[in-house]
Amino acid sequence: xxxxxxxxxxxxxxEKEDVTLDCVYETRDTTYYLFWYKQPPSGELVFxxxxxxxxxxxxxxxxxxxxxQKSTSSFNFTITASQVVDSAVYFCALSxxxxxxxxxxxxxxLQVFP
Amino acid sequence: DTGVSQNPRHxxxxxxxxxxxxxxxxxxxxxxxWYRQTLGQGPEFxxxxxxxxxxxxxxxxxxxxxxxxxxxxxxxxxxxxxEQGDSAMYLCASSSSWTGGTEAFFGQGTRLTVV
Numbered sequence: 001x002x003x004x005x006x007x008x009x010x011x012x013x014x015e016k017e018d019v020t021l022d023c024v025y026e027t028r029d030t031t032y033y034l035f036w037y038k039q040p041p042s043g044e045l046v047f048x049x050x051x052x053x054x055x056x057x058x059x060x061x062x063x064x065x066x067x068x069q070k071s072t073s074s075f076n077f078t079i080t081a082s083q084v085v086d087s088a089v090y091f092c093a094l095s096x097x098x099x100x101x102x103x104x105x106x107x108x109x110l111q112v113f114p
Numbered sequence: 115d116t117g118v119s120q121n122p123r124h125x126x127x128x129x130x131x132x133x134x135x136x137x138x139x140x141x142x143x144x145x146x147x148w149y150r151q152t153l154g155q156g157p158e159f160x161x162x163x164x165x166x167x168x169x170x171x172x173x174x175x176x177x178x179x180x181x182x183x184x185x186x187x188x189x190x191x192x193x194x195x196x197e198q199g200d201s202a203m204y205l206c207a208s209s210s211s212w213t214g215g216t217e218a219f220f221g222q223g224t225r226l227t228v229v
Contacts, residue, residue, distance in 0.1 A: 037220075042222070043222055043223050043225075044221070045205065045207075046220075047217045047218075047219065047220075091157075093156075099169075100145055100147070100162075100209040100211075100217075100218050101147065101159050101162055102147075102149075102159065102207075102218060104156030104157050104158070106154070106155055106156050107155075107156050
């Protein structure tokens with residue numbers, strides 16, 4: 001069975017701090033995709049990144065970076081120099097190769113204080 | 115194209131009433147998904163369509179729930195005889211299979227409150 005675990009329910013940081021959101025996944029598939037979505041208070045899920053199971057290269061996009069490690073089944077997300085606008089709930093998700101159906105974790109609520 | 119559109123944004127209904135939600139996907143997307151999100155939880159998959167065919171339904175989708183996607187364009191999700199436990203945010207997403215799998219784009223959701 002597929003499963004995504006986000007053990008951190010809520011994280012609070014002060015602006016400009018770095019913060020890492022953890023994600024651990026379980027799947028029997030050899031081909032799969034991993035995602036991060038942001039859900040601000042408005043409610044809409046905003047796509048951040050998609051990574052396939054064969055690409056373990058870490059990725060950096062501005063202040064965001066992602067660390068994918070198949071050996072530990074983890075796909076962690078780091079925000080560098082956090083800002084108040086980063087405050088949201090962040091979801092990690094997993095999908096099978098032949099469908100875009102997403103299995104979500106329970107989310108991590110990030111609060112960034114000025 | 116302005117993205118995935120869901121209507122209504124909010125719906126309050128009395129227990130036992132039927133409700134219907136609509137989702138208009140991104141026009142070139144052939145896959146459409148419905149998810150349900152309750153407070154403090156991640157979205158849970160309900161069902162998905164590829165074109166007009168409903169290819170998968172979750173066990174969460176009881177007999178009171180039905181989804182359609184006539185002509186492979188917009189989709190409707192109907193809940194019959196609503197119960198208080200149906201109160202949740204219902205999210206629609208769309209994606210394209212033509213490019214071998216892409217990210218799903220989500221609408222803003224329909225928040226259902228059953229009183």
